[in-house]
Amino acid sequence: xxxTPRAADAEDPDPISSxxxxxxxxxxxxxxxxxxxxxxLQTPSTITGGLATFPVxxxxxxxxxxxxxxxxxxxxxxxxxRVLNQSAKQxxxxxxxxxxxxxxxxxxxxxxxxxxxxxPTEPQSWTIPERTPKxxxxxxxxxxxxxTNHPMxxxxxxxxxxxxxxxxxxxVRQIYDAVRQRVRYLEGPIxxxxxxxxxxxxxxxxxxxxxxxxxxxxxxxxxxxxxxxxCYPEFYLERIVNRDATTPGTRASEGAWFPCQVAxxxxxxxxxxxxxxxxKGDRFKVPETRxxxxxxxxxxxxxxxxxxxPRIEFFRRLIRST
Numbered sequence: 001x002x003x004t005p006r007a008a009d010a011e012d013p014d015p016i017s018s019x020x021x022x023x024x025x026x027x028x029x030x031x032x033x034x035x036x037x038x039x040x041l042q043t044p045s046t047i048t049g050g051l052a053t054f055p056v057x058x059x060x061x062x063x064x065x066x067x068x069x070x071x072x073x074x075x076x077x078x079x080x081x082r083v084l085n086q087s088a089k090q091x092x093x094x095x096x097x098x099x100x101x102x103x104x105x106x107x108x109x110x111x112x113x114x115x116x117x118x119x120p121t122e123p124q125s126w127t128i129p130e131r132t133p134k135x136x137x138x139x140x141x142x143x144x145x146x147x148t149n150h151p152m153x154x155x156x157x158x159x160x161x162x163x164x165x166x167x168x169x170x171x172v173r174q175i176y177d178a179v180r181q182r183v184r185y186l187e188g189p190i191x192x193x194x195x196x197x198x199x200x201x202x203x204x205x206x207x208x209x210x211x212x213x214x215x216x217x218x219x220x221x222x223x224x225x226x227x228x229x230x231c232y233p234e235f236y237l238e239r240i241v242n243r244d245a246t247t248p249g250t251r252a253s254e255g256a257w258f259p260c261q262v263a264x265x266x267x268x269x270x271x272x273x274x275x276x277x278x279x280k281g282d283r284f285k286v287p288e289t290r291x292x293x294x295x296x297x298x299x300x301x302x303x304x305x306x307x308x309x310p311r312i313e314f315f316r317r318l319i320r321s322t
Contacts, residue, residue, distance in 0.1 A: 024120055024256045025061075025117050025118060025119070025120055025256060025257075025258060025269070025270075026117075026118045026120075027061075027062060027115040027116065027117060027118065028115060028116040028117075028118055029115065029116070030062070030113055030114045030115035030116050030274065031113070031114055031274040031321060031322065032111060032112070032113050032321070032322045033111070033112055033114070033274070033276065033318060033319075033320065033321040033322070034068065034109065034110070034111045034112070034318075034319040034320045034321075035057075035109070035110060035112060035276060035316070035317065035318055035319060036107060036108075036109045036315065036316075036317050036319055037054060037055075037056045037091070037107070037108050037109075037110075037315070037316050038054065038071070038091070038105065038106050038107030038108060038314070038315060039052055039054060039093075039105070039106055039107075039298070039300075039312055039313060039314045039315065040103070040104070040105045040312070040313045040315070041095075041098070041102075041103065041104050041105075041310055041311070041312045041313075042102075042103050042310065042311045042312075043098055043100065043101070043102055043103075043304075043308075043310035043311070044100060044101065044306070044308040044310075045100050045304050045305055045306025045307065045308045045309070045310070046097070046098065046099050046100045046304075046305040046306065047095070047097070047098050047302040047303060047304050047305065047310055048096065048097050048098075048302070048303045048305065049095075049096070049301070049302055049303045050093075050094070050095030050096070050098055050300075050301070050302040050310075051092070051093070051094055051095070051288065051299075051300070051301050051302070052092075052093045052095070052106070052298075052299065052300045052312065053090045053091065053092050053093070053288065053296075053298065053299045053300075054090065054091055054298045054299075054314055054316075055088055055089065055090055055278050055279055055296045055297075055298075056081070056089050056090070056091055056108055056110070056278075057089070057110065057112055057276045057277060057278055058083065058088070058089040058277075058279075060277055060280070062114065062115045062116075062117050062271075062277075063112060063113070063114050063115070063276065063277050064112070064113045065110045065111065065112045065113070065276075066110060066111045067108065067109075067110050068109045068110055068111055069107070069108070069109040070107070070108050070109075071105060071106065071107040071108075071109075072093070072104075072105075072106050073104055073105050073106075074098075074102070074104040076095060076096070076097065076098050076099075076102070076104070077093050077094065077095050077098075077104055077106060078093070078094045079091055079092065079093045079094075079106050080092050080094075084284050084285070084296065085138060085281055085283075085284060087223075087279055087280045087281035087284070088278070088279030088280070088281060088284060088296050089279070090296060091106065091108060093106045095302070098310075100305075100306065109319065112276040114273070114274055114275070114276055114277070116270075116271065116272045116273075117258075117259055117270050117271040118270055119258075119268070119269035119270040120258075120269060123167070123169040123269060124166070124167045124169060124170075125167075125239045125240075126167060126168050126169045126237035126238065126239050126256070126258075127167060127168040127237060127238055127239060127240075128168040128171065128218065128219055128220050128237065128238075129219070129220075129221070129236070129237070129238045129253075129255065132219070132221060133221075133255065136221040136236060136255075138281070138283060139216075139221040139222060139223045139236070139281070140216050140219075140221055141216060143212075143282040143283040143292075143294055144282065144283065144292060144293060144294040145190060145191070145192050145193065145205070145206075145209050145282075145294055146192075146193050146209045146212050146213050146216075146282060146294070147192045147193055147194050147213065148193075148213040148216050148217055150192070150193070150194035150213075152194050152197050152198060153193060153194050153197060153210070153213050153214065153217065154217060156178070156197060156214065157214055157217035157218065160174055160175060160178060160214065160218070161218070168220065168237045168238075169237065169269075171218060171220070172215065172220060172235050172237070172258075172260075173268060175211060175214045175215055175218065175220075176211065176260055176262065176268055178214070179207055179210050179211045179214070179262050180207075180262060180266075182197065182200060183196050183197070183200055183201060183202050183206070183207050183210060184200060184201045185201070185202070185203065185204075185207070185263050185264075186201040186202065186203065187203050188201075188202070188203055188206075190205055190206075191205075191206045191209075192206075192209065193206065193209040193210040193212070193213040194210075194213075196209065196210045197210055202263075203263065204230055204231050204232070204262070204263035204264070205224075205231055207262040207263045208224055208231050208232060208233045208262050208263065209224070209282075210262075211233045211260075211262045212224060212233050212282065215233075215235050220235050220236065220237070221235070221236035222234065222235045222236065223280055223281050223282060224280070224281065224282040224294070225259065225277060225280050226277070226278045226279050226280070226295060227273060227275040227276060227277055227278060228275045228276065228278065228316065229275070230264075230273075230275065232259060232260065232261045232262065232263070232264075232271070232273070233259070233260060233262060234257045234258060234259050234260075234280065235257070235258055235260070236255055236256070236257050236258075237255065237256065237258065238253045238254065238255040238256075239253065239254065239255075240253055241253070241254055259271040261273075274321070279295070279296060282294040282295070284296050286299070288301070298314040300312050300314075
């Protein structure tokens with residue numbers, strides 16, 4: 001079994017608020033599926049200093065999971081988990097020395113229940129935060145390929161700002177419609193948000209990047225959500241609630257994340273997506289590479305002691321869906 005995460009690695013992300021008046025997002029029945037995540041390594045030469053990482057799903061308000069099996073089939077490997085930015089979880093496999101001719105596997109199988117998100121019944125009550133909460137500042141500003149400060153992106157932001165909206169919900173909807181009207185879906189290499197705006201075309205990553213960039217320019221925290229083979233954005237809004245109905249003037253704000261689908265079928269404030277969430281966010285400081293990435297991809301490094309390098313195969317496969 002994998003070792004317990006370090007105490008500093010918080011496992012529980014901020015939940016979507018649930019309220020008795022049903023104003024916040026609610027959930028409908030979802031789909032259950034079983035997935036396998038991991039890698040296989042074969043090495044014709046002895047290796048030292050081996051390190052492999054790969055992302056695995058973590059719990060979210062719309063996603064629950066159960067670990068069915070954890071496999072580390074050699075005493076030469078130590079596997080742990082870690083959570084980065086409360087947004088993504090990785091398995092970290094350390095292989096100090098693996099002898100020539102060895103084969104090893106590190107794998108985690110899990111059952112994932114992914115619930116559908118239902119749009120709020122009172123969207124007009126949600127507004128742009130007056131102040132960005134400290135724990136959400138990571139979802140503002142510039143991220144890899146989200147060039148929020150690009151002149152073209154800022155110009156469009158100013159154009160959109162000329163229209164006033166009574167609610168934050170209406171403002172985000174304006175940004176959503178603008179991206180879908182100005183950018184035509186087209187598969188291609190990863191581009192910046194400004195490239196999608198300039199060329200008028202982009203895939204789900206590019207269109208999501210542009211939506212996130214425009215939201216952040218409008219002081220709306222926003223982030224990318226990554227599922228298997230796809231991504232979409234979430235935006236954060238707040239509303240004023242009366243914590244104590246018996247005491248007039250006792251008011252406080254509470255916030256919630258709402259999804260939307262920029263590339264694909266129209267879904268705003270709701271999400272019907274069965275694929276498991278791999279991670280949320282778009283600016284991760286990767287310890288092994290010391291660089292900032294928008295997505296925590298699989299990673300492997302080692303020091304081969306011979307002329308034949310090892311062969312590693314990462315996998316992410318669906319075992320069963322119901």
